[in-house]
Amino acid sequence: xxxxxxxxxxxxxxxxxxxxxxxxxxxxxxxxxxxxxxxxxxxxxxxxxxxxxxxxxxxxxxxxxxxxxxxxxxxxxxxxxxxxxxxxxxxxxxxxxxxxxxxxxxxxxxxxxxxxxxxxxxxxxxxxxxxxxxxxxxxxxxxxxxxxxxxxxxxxxxxxxxxxxxxxxxxxxxxxxxxxxxxxxxxxxxxxxxxxxxxxxxxxxxxxxxxxxxxxxxxxxxxxxxxxxxxxxxxxxxxxxxxxxxxxxxxxxx
Ligand code: G3H
Numbered sequence: 001x002x003x004x005x006x007x008x009x010x011x012x013x014x015x016x017x018x019x020x021x022x023x024x025x026x027x028x029x030x031x032x033x034x035x036x037x038x039x040x041x042x043x044x045x046x047x048x049x050x051x052x053x054x055x056x057x058x059x060x061x062x063x064x065x066x067x068x069x070x071x072x073x074x075x076x077x078x079x080x081x082x083x084x085x086x087x088x089x090x091x092x093x094x095x096x097x098x099x100x101x102x103x104x105x106x107x108x109x110x111x112x113x114x115x116x117x118x119x120x121x122x123x124x125x126x127x128x129x130x131x132x133x134x135x136x137x138x139x140x141x142x143x144x145x146x147x148x149x150x151x152x153x154x155x156x157x158x159x160x161x162x163x164x165x166x167x168x169x170x171x172x173x174x175x176x177x178x179x180x181x182x183x184x185x186x187x188x189x190x191x192x193x194x195x196x197x198x199x200x201x202x203x204x205x206x207x208x209x210x211x212x213x214x215x216x217x218x219x220x221x222x223x224x225x226x227x228x229x230x231x232x233x234x235x236x237x238x239x240x241x242x243x244x245x246x247x248x249x250x251x252x253x254x
Contacts, residue, residue, distance in 0.1 A: 054080065158184070
């Protein structure tokens with residue numbers, strides 16, 4: 001059923017796949033910059049994809065953001081994936097509580113009839129606090145779950161938009177600007193060629209952990225995000241993209 005739904009955009013999906021060198025692309029109709037419910041449609045499509053890959057007893061790490069909040073809003077019980085564990089990928093990153101990974105992860109788990117574990121750390125962290133927090137046994141335990149997640153699902157943001165939304169310091173804003181950061185994901189900021197320009201110091205998933213996950217799903221749409229999506233995928237650390245027509249058409253135009 002999921003394949004049939006996606007087939008209306010199969011040519012566009014294939015073009016985006018070729019452009020980004022990604023294993024699987026799902027495009028939903030519309031442009032989430034203009035119409036809010038398009039995000040919910042991306043959420044639904046992401047859930048459809050998760051249902052097709054998740055197995056019993058798997059761990060799913062999720063990030064924050066409004067796109068991920070839309071995924072949580074559309075979540076339904078996962079009959080074929082019993083005892084799944086949802087964990088937040090990283091700390092709060094300065095987001096409002098409704099956009100934080102902890103909040104989204106708990107909602108997803110409840111709706112999926114799964115379990116969840118939360119990560120209670122302030123961020124950004126000083127080097128000193130970072131070292132002592134990662135030494136705490138309770139934090140160590142959840143960090144292990146996060147870093148070994150079977151599936152990761154995350155948003156991608158425009159670098160400046162994200163830094164401003166999270167009220168980054170003047171110093172960080174300057175670094176992001178000077179480094180020509182284009183995209184953001186997991187609290188990492190990337191330039192056009194996918195190099196890391198800045199990284200929010202918090203605990204949780206590190207970029208290199210993505211290589212050991214079975215499946216890393218990005219959910220990001222809207223014409224305004226095309227450049228950010230392009231930049232993030234230069235590193236090739238995610239293998240699935242759920243997007244919308246607005247972003248997809250802009251992506252293949254560039
Ligand atoms: O981590 C958040 C993402 O980078 C983007 O957030 O889905 O609200 O645009 P968004």
